Amino acid sequence: MCAIAPGLGVDQWRAFAAALLGTATKGSSAEAPRLPAEAGIITVQNVQGYMHGLFSYKVEPHLRHGRVLSVDNFVVLDLFDLAGIAETLLRAMEVLARRLGCAAIHTTLSDRYIPLDSRRNPIPDCFRTEGHRQETIRFCKDLAVVNDNSPVATGGLREVE
Numbered sequence: 001m002c003a004i005a006p007g008l009g010v011d012q013w014r015a016f017a018a019a020l021l022g023t024a025t026k027g028s029s030a031e032a033p034r035l036p037a038e039a040g041i042i043t044v045q046n047v048q049g050y051m052h053g054l055f056s057y058k059v060e061p062h063l064r065h066g067r068v069l070s071v072d073n074f075v076v077l078d079l080f081d082l083a084g085i086a087e088t089l090l091r092a093m094e095v096l097a098r099r100l101g102c103a104a105i106h107t108t109l110s111d112r113y114i115p116l117d118s119r120r121n122p123i124p125d126c127f128r129t130e131g132h133r134q135e136t137i138r139f140c141k142d143l144a145v146v147n148d149n150s151p152v153a154t155g156g157l158r159e160v161e
Contacts, residue, residue: 004075004110017041020056036099041073044088052078053085055107057096065104065142069097072108094143103143108136 001013023039038059044052053076062068071093078085097105111134124134 001073001075003077004073004112017056020058023058036096038100042089042092042096044085044092052076053089055089055093057093059100059102062104062106065106065140067100067102068104068106069093069100069102070106070108074107074109094141097143105139105141105143107139107141109139111135111137 001008020039020041021037039057041054041056043054046052054073055071055075056073057069057071060068060070074089076082076085076089093105093107128134
């Protein structure tokens with residue numbers, strides 16, 4: 001997590017993860033044991049167990065999209081295959097969102113992913129003038145077939161829960 005939040009203490013991350021994973025057990029039902037938790041952390045690891053990427057997620061209601069998979073803390077930690085790890089995480093997001101019946105995926109990225117040379121825009125400029133600062137970028141992916149939650153080949157993903 002230090003990659004996207006320098007200075008973040010291990011205890012802070014553990015407290016965040018415990019709170020997030022604690023919400024995942026609330027509301028679980030015996031009727032749907034195969035559904036993933038509605039909140040959690042997904043990681044990409046190699047065969048030796050070294051972590052190469054992760055994201056945290058939570059299913060939330062959204063005014064325009066209805067049920068969405070809200071993704072935060074998207075981190076890729078690979079020196080040689082950044083795109084490959086990112087693609088694996090993105091595929092896991094989509095599989096997870098479809099299995100949870102979400103209509104869209106909202107991803108909030110750390111400011112380290114914001115290009116410094118982006119064009120000026122009057123709306124964000126107004127926010128900056130009033131003392132706001134840009135911290136994240138949020139991406140949205142509409143999932144065209146919301147109710148088709150048929151099993152999807154995970155392409156080697158061990159678990160998406």
